Amino acid sequence: MMYKNKKVKNKIISLSSRDLLFAIDYEKKINLDKLFDLNSKYNFLKNKNNDLLKIKIENEIISNSFLRIENVIDQTKNKFKFIALDFSYLFKKDIFKGRVSIIQKKENIIDIIFQLAGKWNNEIPKKTTLIFPFLCNLNNHKNFLKPGHVINGKKSIKKSVWNFHEYPPAIITNNSKNVAVGIEFFDQFPWQSNYNLGMHEAFLKDDFDHYESEVQLNTELSDVITMRLYTSSKGKNEIFHLWKENTRSRYDLRKYFRPKNTWIKKNYITHFTFAYGKEIFDYKKTKLNIKKIIKDGKEFGGYDSLIFWHQYPRLGLDSTNQWDLYKYLPEELNSIKKIVEICHRNGIKFFIPFKPWDVRSNESLDYHAKSLEHFITKTNIDGFFLDTMSSLPESFLKIQKKFPSFEFASEGTPKEQRQIEQLTSSWDQIGDIRRNYKVEVEANMFRFVFPEHPLNLVSRWSVGSDKDSIIKRAAFNGTGLVIWQDVFGCWLPFSKKQKKVINQLKYVLKKFHNIIFGSNSTPLIDTLSAGLICNEFSNNSNQKIFAIYNFTKKNISGPFVKIESKINIKIQQVFGTNSSIQLKKIKKDQALYGTIKADDVVLVHIKY
Amino acid sequence: MKSIQNNKIFIDSSEYIYRVAHLTLEGTCSLDHGPKNVFIKNLYVDKYPVTNQQFLNFIKSTGYKPADPQRFLAHNPNKIKNNYPVVCVSQHDAMQYAKWVGGRLPTDEEWQYIAAGPNYLEWPWGDIFDPLVCNHDQGALTPVNAHKKGASWCGCEDLSGNTWEWTSGIYDDGEHKFALLRGGSFFYAQDHWHVGGGARKNNYHWKLQILNEGMNRASTLGFRCVYDV
Structure with a gap:
């Protein structure tokens, strides 16, 4: 011994x-x-x-x-x-x-x-x-x-x-x-x-x-x-x-701070652009009409990026692979190049998808990396969306050395350390397909552990009140959204009212970016009234955002959360139905006080 | 069924119960998939899919040039044997050919009746799948008359497997345009996310979402004609 x-x-x-x-x-x-x-x-x-x-x-x-x-x-x-x-x-x-x-x-x-x-x-x-x-x-x-x-x-x-x-x-x-x-x-x-x-x-x-x-x-x-x-x-x-x-402290998160791809951190609203529909395709002129998409996007506050989607559900009709299928678009790769140019003029980034399930027996991931490199050179796209994946193949890593601003985003949130280190953005996708899935407004803990990793929330089949809940969930977690209205041929649009709320959310995400994506944010802090949950966003400055959700079916009046007792506190509700938020003293502490409607999310900005 | 003339088979008018399995991976197609009674008029139908030779004759005779030639006959029919099915043709190309020969494309309902017949067979040749009587996963096209044992109740061959076949409808659900394909093809992709390949059952239609003509043509997609009486 x-x-x-x-x-x-x-x-x-x-x-x-x-x-x-x-x-x-x-x-x-x-x-x-x-x-x-x-x-x-x-x-x-x-x-x-x-x-x-x-x-x-x-x-x-x-x-x-x-x-x-x-x-x-x-x-x-x-x-x-x-x-x-x-x-x-x-x-x-x-x-x-x-x-x-x-x-x-x-x-x-x-x-x-x-x-x-x-x-x-x-x-x-x-x-x-x-x-x-x-x-x-x-x-x-x-x-x-x-x-x-x-x-x-x-x-x-x-x-x-x-x-x-x-x-x-x-x-x-x-x-x-x-x-x-x-x-x-x-x-x-x-x-x-x-x-x-x-x-x-x-x-x-x-x-x-x-x-x-x-x-x-x-x-x-x-x-x-x-x-x-x-x-x-x-x-x-x-x-x-x-x-x-x-x-x-175990993680190497340097990739999140590459100077050339800071744009991905502000990719709040991304549009899933399904090619086979009137949302983008002009059947009379038989051409892609990107200007229409950009114009429509203004109702949502403007798209920050598009994911152009034409391979699925078409791959497999014959042996054409995912790259060759671009050759059959109206002007082959030129049609992509042209719409990328229009997007860039409008401050919109452009993704194409990669389908890992379409890697043929005579194709390696190195072949796909080379194809992607060729594609970037020809079209100037900004990112690769990794369909069905939650990891980044090693073969693709070298792309970012040659194209430092190029971004990979996956459909699934990465799960393991190396993937979290390498894959610097993803969707927060929820919802089992057609299984009576209810969108819950709850904290996404990944987002709070890795606030530098942008997430875009999506639940493709959700409609009606579930679409409202998607927006609330994004607001509660301070994440962006995927606007996906044409789900492979099913037209599931957002309502005018929902578009307006998303527009408001984008404004808040943009205006308070440094707070909402701050490194000192805390999920599910204690609340003072039953029926409320709260996420606190903070970047160690003199400002905070509290996202408070009333998960009950009744309005809740009362104290919401304790806040630090300081003088000269300015509070402002920046999202959600007006809740008459005010400061009140509760014993020795100060608390946010007001009335939050049933099933509503409010965001409150506090400046000390 | 009354007679066969010039590889055209006569189909007696009939009423039958149409029911189709909707298969478009994710999504839906906004059509009535039955079961419903449909009435099939007297008509002739091509015994085989239209061949390269037949389609080249059409071009030679009419000077047909599609307005958008992208991927048109990209399989190079001049180099492929004459009695192979023509592919890389859009629905519009197929309709132009059909018009030239005095026919038209079959409707989705007609195609199913031609394949399944009054006994509602699962496959053109019977109720049990038999990969030896059709071109299922053979890796390449075969001549249109290569699988005589796979003939349907009325004598039509090559309905299931070898090439997908256009039907006549073009549907607009307000946001999208699509057509329906029948029969499956020789190509059988590996993954469940791919279009379900190989020979397909009589009650299977594929919703092909229409885009520009380059995207509407495929190296597994041909057609046959029917003729009103």
Whole structure:
């Protein structure tokens, strides 16, 4: 053993960070004795009996009290604090050893690492599962909040989507004391054999008490579960930011800040231009009429880009591939070149799509990259829309070296680290096709973790009130939209009223761009009235935007959200039905106050 | 059915129940897909799809030049054997040919009756798919008379597979124009996002969205004619 064994009087070892005291009592068993906030003395453990770990071999649980403590490590005086318990157990003829380590690297981040090893009799492994009673207690805590959930009255409800492979912490809070602890099972490998991912998913379910994590043991100690605790004395919003900063610190996000493609950040309204319809095609002249599209777009506040779409649903009628199909447009590539020129004169960028499903057996992605390069040279297009994809093929990366302003945008939001790093814009596409999909106004957490990644919201088949909800969802998340009215031959237009609202939204996105796409924005901050959810947009300046949504069927009058108590605060509602927003004092705090109509989103600008 | 003259087959007038599977990938086509009673008038129908030789004769005789020649006969019919089906023709080209021979393109309903007949067969030759009696996924066009066993109840050949066939309708739903194709072709693309290829059943029509003539022509798309009596 490389660490010094420290003799401890009461058989308790503890570690304290800036906010949290963490103590393990190993006198009779390995028990989590204390987990409380040092400032408020708030105890997150409701029971005294908090076994840190139970091991189950086949159907028999090894009693925690039978574990033999082999070694105790206590190195808490350094900046890098570390405590650990080594234990062993002989179960029938199988020998186990394990270690529980607690490490504090940063003042408000603590890692708890469980390691196990097993030497099996006859070298035949047995089914081994782990149970974590102390986590069950935390999971059952009345203020336990799953990620992306909000407290609504006395209940916690999910009001978010989380569709990428980073796993946010669940949070235990005590709002009266303003303390919060986030619990993360960190890992990057999104597959079911991953113990931590299994823990993450189980921990967020209601039946976590019955969860057993199956592990495979080696003869030497290896990690089975790694927990990371984030602690804050400022409340749960800070937990999100601690986790976000910690997560983003692994990322190489340089591609988002290429000087030549800043235009994509202001690509608020993109038009899906389906070629086979009167929206763009003039059947009398048998020509594409791009000027009509540009004119129509003014009602939406003007299109920032177009995605020209003529390959699907036509590819496959014969062997013509996705590139050759452009040859059959009225003036071949010239027709694209001409409409690109007109778009550029009107400040509109131009995308064409790439169809990964049309890569033939005699074609490589390098061939497609060369074809794209040729196409850019001939037509001066600005971007490539990656149909059905949420990743960027390696072959395409070199295109941006030659054409630094060229942009790739995908239909799906990228999910994994490298893809998030390489693919710098995408759609936020929602809605199962023709399955009675209801558009929910909820927080898109990706947008808040990576605010530099522009998203354009779309739900292609949504009509009527669902189209209203798309606009509200975009406003709530501060994202752009895809205007897709001709869905492969189904004409599903926006109404005049909806166009007007989108126009208003675009104005707000443009005017308050730096705030809405600011790096300090927080999803789902606490609200003061049940029935409301709120996203806060901030770029660390003296201005903020609050997006507040009334998700109930009744108007809500009352306080919405707390804001910092400062003098000379100017407030202005910039989006949504007039809600008579004003500032009111509530005890020691100030709050936004007013009446928000049922199912309405309002955006309020605040200047200190 | 009464007689065959000059490779034209007579079809007796009949009423039958039209029902078609709508297949356009995503989207819809704003048509009545049945089931509904339709009446088919007495008519003659080409036993085979129009061949390269027949179409070249038409050009030679009439001097036909399409106003928009993009992709017109791009398969180079002069180099391809005469009895292969003509392709790379638009619906307009096909209509001009049909007019020259005194016929017209079949309606969607007529085509289905010619293929399925009074017994509502699933395929021209019967109810069970048989890739050996049609050009299904053979990788290239075949002569129009290469699959005699695939003939329909009335004797028409090459209805399913080899080439898609134009029908006569051109539809305008207010925002789009489209036509209906029948029969499928030899080309069978790999992915479900592609146009469903290979030989197709009698009750399958494909909604082809109309654009400029270059886009309306394809190397798998030909036609046959019918003749009013």
